[in-house]
Structures are given as structure tokens and as C-alpha cells.
Amino acid sequence: MPQNAVVKKKAVVPKPFVKWAGGKGNLLQQLEALLPTNFDDLENVTYIEPFVGGGAMLFHMLQHHKCIKRAVINDINADLIRSYYLIANEPQILIDRLNDIEENYFSVDYPERRDLYYAYRERYNSEGIHPDERAALFIFLNHTCFNGLHRVNAAGKFNVPYGRYKKPVICNEELIMADHRFLNSVELVIRQPGDYKLIKQNLSRNAPNFVYFDPPYRPINETSSFKEYSNDPFEDRQQEELKAFCDRLSNQNCLLMLSNSDSKTDNGDSYFEGLYQGYQFDRIMAPRFINANGEKRDKQPEVVIRNY
Template structure:
């Protein structure tokens, strides 16, 4: 039997799985040959890039990932440190959920777990298990919080959801042994720069329009002021000699007059790449759009894909 590869254990809006080959082609040429690399992700999210990088590049000797969502980082931590306890709790949830044959029974169980996740004092293992359970059974696999920080995604409709993927948890746990996990503002990751350091940023995307906004992963919003603060952080890292790549939405692809990012990152290299958006309540709005890859270095293995000539 082929050993299960480590990959994201959650479905996450904006996940980078289908963009990984493109992102890989734009890594710094020196990255591939440097022996001792420090890899930092200030917005780890679902972790597609993290799991990909750690499996493909053994020259990454230190990996530091951060997210402002405390439930998310708690879940990563439990998978890394207590995988067997997590598997036991997830199996109990899975068996109970699947013992209900009626949709309304499953929905009631889901809402009960959601309420406990938001209000109860939980052990770390319970919190992580509930996080995974809710992700596997909620509508469209979303993670969203209200203004009070409560998870508020409604119940989904799945015939036979996999709530406990034991092999995946163990594979992810093994890979996460070399990862330091942080919970806080992205700016604190600068404290972990050491030697040859590569940053990959995947922040909450700037909305393409008023109806497409989805960056409520936590109660704190990530508005244009935050995007500007992130750019200043990116510039400071660049001035300090770090290599950095950043993903974001291509607002100009929707509105040619919207050059927010083109002006904000005019001192850096901006590429437009195609990506398929898979999470949207309206199926007609799922499809292929352009996204931005912004880097602070010139040498890479890919070919320029800029769709707008300045």
C-alpha cells in the first residue's frame, strides 16, 4: 500500500493546491540550491503550500507558520503533538454522526457541536476534533466567523463525509514535527528570520467587488489598510535581504480601472496567473480568474505570464 502523502486536512477558502505548480515555477532560482533554508508562512490557512514545500524541498531546515485564527493553529498543534488522541475523538464523532439516518438528526448534532465549539471550555484535542468535524460537515467546507468570533457556517448536505482520515492525520503529523507554529499578527514572523529566509504570503484576498467579499476567517477584518500594512512589512523584509512571494486577488482582472495592487507593489515583480475559484455559494461565480503572484526577486524558472502590459 502506498503511503499517504501529507496534504491539507481542512477544506479552506483560497487554498493553493491547484496553483502549486505555478507557484513552484516562480520560486527563487537560488532557493533550489541553498542548503539551509528558513521557510516562513505568515498566513498558513489550509497549509497546501506548507505541505508541498516540506515534501519537495528537504533543504528547508526551519519552517515557521503563523495564522491569526487560534482554532486553526490549535488544530495544527494537536495534529503534530497528539495525533492518536485526535483520531480517537474524531472516530467517536464520526460514528455518532453516521448513526443518524435522518438529515434533521445529523443537522441537530452538527448544531450541538457548533455550539460547544463556540461556547464551551474544551480540551485541545476536543477543540481540534470539533474544528475538523465542522469543516467536513458544514456548508461548502467554509470557515467563517461572526463579529463576536463565533463560527457561524450552516450545516451542509453530504451523503457520507469522511470525518476521521486516520492515515492523513498521521502523515501530516509526521511532516509537522519540523514546524514551529505561531498564533498572532503576521508582523511577528519577522522575529524568526534566520540565514537564507523565504517568505510566502497568502493573506485574506482583497474582494473583487462588493458581492464577492469573503475574508471573515476571524472577527478582525482584513481591509485595504491591512493590505497596505502588509505591503510595508513586505518592503521591510525585502530591504533586509529576505526572499518573498505574495498571492492576492487580481482586482484589475474584474475592473481594468482598479489598479490598487499594481500601484501598491509597483516596485516589485507582478505576475498574473490563472486560478480556479472553487468556493462560492453561487455556482455560476466559480470559475477561472486571474490572481496575482508578487515577488521581490527577478531570477526564477518560470516564464512571465503578465496579462496586462504597462
Template sequence: MTIKAKPFIKWVAGKTQLIDSIENTLPKDFRSQQNLTYIEPFVGGGAILFWILQKYPNIKRAVINDINPDLTTAYKTIKENPKELIMELRSIQEEYLPLTEEKQKEYFLEKRVRFNTKSLNPLENSALFIFLNRTCFNGLYRVNSKGLFNVPFGKYANPKICDEPIILADSELLQKVEILTGDFESTIKYVGENCFFYFDPPYKPLSETSSFNSYSKEEFNDKEQIRLGNFCRQIDILGHSFMLSNSDVKGKNPHDNFFDDLYNQFNIKRVYATRIVNATKKYLGVPLSGRAFRSNLLLVPHKRISTSIPNAKLAS
């Protein structure tokens, strides 16, 4: 099978390297289920979304959500106006690439200021969102407490700002996808008779300096993780399947039972994924390394045991 559609942006903690583990953990009858609805409340870069919609044609409908309005606006623009977006990105690319590095930095900063005005139409906002993602430091998306994008210039020699084939392929696939912007719990309104949820929330950091979850000005802390755990139990009570991925805090501290307690009614499968960060110093308080390292992740496949909701404890 040739997969043409794939993420149109770079996204920290993307799940491309977890696809095999996710596929092996899906319900055995997943492919044979009829009229399946796929729901992803934290869509992010969409690696799992684009893969699963192409791999499993029995998914007739999909619902995606993210709290980041710039991200969901980009998804909507690709779905509804791909050719216009390509024209905008091509124009930016033709202006940007011939410039010297110094002039490219100036151009980047000017576009970042314009993007942060929060007054652009959806087409321009999406084009600048993709441009900044392709040219900023390490492809990060971070905002400050005011919700303003604050990642610096990335010094790439020849970034691919306009990826026309990917945008067109993604647009075709997104035609059966409903795109929401808001809290993950809002997706409950869109459940059908047969739904499968995949949750990929901002990961619980393994240390005070390892968090990459500032994708929005709202913090996703332990209380939010617990709220998500309770939502997963609600999904289970309704009879729907789900899978969830997160950091494995036990890999850092064997005595940290945060997720084992929170999801003690479900099977927990621990898997390894190699993650590479292309940098050699600290940035925004986050230690970065040019080497590949193994991040111990966990998946929580669906297994109905009980309908009670335990009182999870906050990790100290």
C-alpha cells in the same frame, strides 16, 4: 515523488491550483539554498506549506502563523497528539454517520454550540473544528463579530470526518514547524540567516459581495493590505526572499492600480486559477455558483530595487 501530507481541512481560497505557478516563480537557486527557513504568516489550510516542505528537503525549519486560534490549535494538536485526535474524530464519525439527515443536523448544531463555548481543551476543540469543517455548508469557515462560528449544516451524505493517513502524515511533517498565533508581523522575530516568506493574506475582494475573508472577527481591509506591503519591503531590506499572492483587482477594473502602486518596486506576475464553488445560490451575501470560473490572481516574486517605502493610496 509521492506527496502524502496535504491539508486536513477544506479552506476557501486554498492554493493547491496555484502550486505550479508558485513553483515556476521561486528563485532559481531555491533548491540549492542551504539551511533554508520557510515562513508563512497566513497559513490557512496549508496547501503550500505541505507541498513545499515535501518538495524541498533543504528547508530545515519552518514557521507558520495565523490569526485564527482554532486553526492554529488544530495544527498544534496534529503535531503533538495525532493519535489522540484520530481517536476523537473516529468516535465522532461513528456517532454521526449512521444518523438520519435530520438527526445529523441536530448533532451538528449541538457540536457547533459546544465549539462556540470557547472553553474546550485543545484536543476536543481541534476535533470539533475539523468535524464542523467537514460537515458545514461548503466547508466555509466564517465567524460573526463576536468571533463565533456561524456556518450552517452542509447536508453531506458521507463526509470523511476522520482521515487517519493524512493526520499522521501531516503530524510527521509538522515536527520541524513552529506554530504561532497572532498578527503576521510577529513572524519577523523568527527570521534566520536565510529565509523565504510566502504571504497568502485574506484576498482583497473584487466586489462588495465577493469577500471570503471573515476567518476571524478582525477585518483585513485596505489599510491592512498596505501594512502588509510595508512589511514585505521590510523583509526585502533585511535581504530575505518573499512571494505574495492576492486577487488581481485589475481583472475586474483595468483602472484599479491598488496593488500595482503598492508593490511597484517588485515584479508582478499575473496567473489564472480555476476555482469551483459547490453551491447554487447566495449565502451570507456571497454569490455562489456550481460552475467553474477563472479567477485572475497575482504573484509578487522577490526583486530588490529600492529600500524606500512609497505612500500607497487607498482604492476608492
């Protein structure tokens, strides 16, 4: 290569900026295969994801389907939604706060970073801090805690232990800016955190709506349940309410896809096949990476429910 040759940096591909338990990054091709066969022939599609989480499906859909001109996202986690808002609208605010945390974190020797992690965790769990600071701490903790989990206790306090990573990426400025430009390529509506039913107010009246639901999963068995995201319950009553909401959206000509566990009733029957009678029902195999025991990180069946 000539001495004066300019090495062109590879463009950063937009992708999720946080790790997320139950994220769909490893299932995208299986979910893609279950989209409507004529999806790319539709015009001016509104893509809606009420339980957006890390956003693997959101980024995939926006990258691969140019028929989507508008996206609506929501999640119960207020700090996650604030992070999306800042990345989409004011990325430099988030970058500056993360850079301050990163500089402070790496200014101490590795053995002392454990104490600093817990100091930041305590700060995150305190009352009255600015939403932008909470968003930055949320991302920092996600990148430095054990396995990237987001889990809270009964009091709603984040309680995941230190992850012991020697060189975690805390401020990925290139990714934040790539995500910023990408999310600005469509009309993006970021709902206030809370009730997923709020997305009904953002349905397109004169164009197709495609809604992807990825709610908290129903436990496969009694020992598999833990509250990863919030201290708000999502039990059978909430699953039934979601199904009723899907029925209402179906009556408004929305295309729906929903993921959940292949959970069984006490009689051994499929819970979701019974609940979503009349819907299209498929099973896919999902790898699981969260279990601390590597031997238990095997593939498990999940269900995909569609109204088309």
C-alpha cells in the same frame, strides 16, 4: 495473484487536513514556476508562512524542496493553529477526540445528523471548552459544513450551515499520522495565533529565509467581500501595513512571495501594482469553487508579487 500474496497498501501522501477557502491546491504549479530559479541550490532554507490556512503551499514546498530544513507557520485562526500543533506533536489526542465525534455522528440515521451538526456547532461556539476539543470540533465542522467554508459572523461565531454529506470523512487517522510524520521531518515552529509580524522573531540569521504571504484577499468589487476566516478586518490599511512589513523583510535579505486578488481601485487601476511598486508583479489564473452557483465557478486572475 497467489492466495497468500500480501497486498501492499499505498502510502498516504501528506496533504492538507482541512478544506480552506482560497487554498492554493490548484495553483501550486503556477506558484512553483515563480520560485527563484536557484532555489534548490540554497542551503538550510527557513520556509515561513504567516497565513498558513489549509497548508497546501506548506506541504508542497516541504515535499518538493529538500533544501528547506526549518519551517515557521502562523495563522490568526487559533483552532487551526491548535490543530497543526496537535497533528505535529500529539496526534493521538486529536484522533481520539475525532473518533468519538465520528462514532456519535454515524450512530444516528442520516436525516437526524443535521440536528447533531447544529448541536456540535453550538458547542463549538460556546465559551470555556478545552482547546483540544475546539480543534477536533473545528475539523469536524470543516468536513461536514456546506462547502468546507470557515466563516464567522460579527460576533465571531461560526455560522456555516449543514453540508448534507452522506459519508463525510471525520477522522482520517491515516492522513493525520502521515501529516504528523511529515511535519516532523523538519524543525517546525508553530507561532501562537495572531499578528503575522511575530514571524520576524523566527527569521534565520545565518541561512536564507523564504516567506510566502497569502493574506485575506482584497475584494475585487463591493459585492465580493465576506469574512471567511475571522471577524477581524483586513482592509486597505492592513494591506498597506503588510506591504511596509514586506519592505522591512526585504531589507533583511528575505525572499518574499505574496498572493492576492487582482483588485482594482475606483479608477480601474491595479491596486496592488500601485501599492507594490518596485516589486516583480505577475498574474495567474485561479479557479474558484466556492460560489453556490456552478456557472459562476470560473477562473479569475490573481496577482503574485515577488521581491526577486
